[in-house]
Amino acid sequence: MSRWHEIDLLQLKYAIALYEQQGLTKTAEYLNIDKAFLTRKITSLEKRLQFKIFKTKKTPLKLTDAGKEFLNIARQILNQFEQTIELCQQLNRAEKEHINIGINISIANSILPEIIRKFHAQFPAAEIMLYEMPSYEQIEKLRHQEIDVGFFHRHNLENTQRNNDVFDSKIIFKEKLVIVLPLKHRFAKQTHISLKTLANEQFILPPEHLLHSLREQINSLCKESGFQPKVKQEAAWISTILSLVAGGMGISLLPANVENLQRNGVVYRDIQEQSPILEIVAVWRKDNESILLQSFLQEIENV
Incomplete structure (x- = not known):
């Protein structure tokens, strides 16, 4: 009974090399092994x-009929094995070389x-795909495995009605709300402004159907100061809100990250009362075993 199951790939390699090199001494030197x-x-x-x-075993080496057929098959086996390994490595690299990220304006x-x-310094070949979208859309795309990780306000995840056990998350940073005023507004020279003094102002705010949780916190904050904001106009994009404020259409309350935009024609002022703290989280599926995702999450820890 043959013991073919005890044969390893190196033995096939050695047999092929011996025939091609035509001699034990020459083959041993070629393979850098002992004769x-x-x-x-x-x-x-x-x-x-x-x-x-x-x-x-004497030169010139000649094959038996069975040996000739065996070496032909052995070459095919080694070539196929090498091609299979290369293909699997390519598939593995392809899996690692792209990551889909949902983002919001705050992050x-x-x-x-x-x-x-x-992250790019660690993985220069990785393709990073960024998709700016509302939190509810990020959550749905995470559920359907269309993005690897999403960034949005924590309360948006907590407020969803569906089971979120499939997700894992970590808090990335925290920010407060700030008052956005036209450059020549009467309160523009103040460093801290009481919300109560803004009760009669016209507000430019994000629409509730897109940024429900943010609007909810803005409304709640104003309510604590004794008024509901008079919304003159809604705008989906933060840049549009800033343009409208710069044009004197009204004022706004926005997450503090907008200060990084350095928009001409507006000033940012702190709220005199205690501002709610907005927690930005990274959210991903627990069953996502992508090595690239895990490396990306590690880079978040290092920032």
């Missing part, structure tokens, strides 16, 4: 095959550039 070791490996291979590969205007810079 006696090579002899034992070839003898062991023929014993396990239960047929001779070589008619004689984009704050620490995201530093995270991306550090």
Whole structure:
């Protein structure tokens, strides 16, 4: 009974090399192994095959009929094995070389550039795909595995009705709300402003259907100061809100990251009363085993 299951790939490599190099001494030098070791490996291979590969070990080496067929198949096996390994490595690299990230304005205007810079330095070949979208859309895309990680306010995740056990998360940073005023507003020279003094102002705010949790916190904060904000206009994009404020259309309350935008025509002022703290979290699926994702999350820890 043949013991083919005891044959390893190196023995196939040695047998092919011996025939191509035509001699034990030359083959041993080519493979950088001991001649006696090579002899034992070839003898062991023929014993396990239960047929001779070589008619004689003397040069010129000649193959038996069975040996000729065996070496042809052995070459195919090694080539196929090498191609399979290469293909699997390519698939593995492909899996690692792209990461889909959902972002919101807060992370984009704050620490995201530093995270991306550090991550790119570690993985220069990785393709980073950024998608700016509302939190509810990020959550759905995480559920359907369309993005690897999302960045948004923590309360948006807590306020979802569906089961969130599939997610893991970590707090990335915290920020407060600030008052955004036109440059020539009567309160522009004050460093801290009481919300109570803004009761009669016209507000430019994000729409509730897109940024519900942010609007909820703004409304709650104003309510604590005794009024509901008079919303003159809504705008989905923070840049649009800043343009409207700069144009004198009204004032706004926005997350403090907007100060990084350095928009001409507006000033940012602190709220005199205690401002709610907005927690920005990174959220990902617990079952996402991507090595690239884990490396990305590690870079977040380092920022």
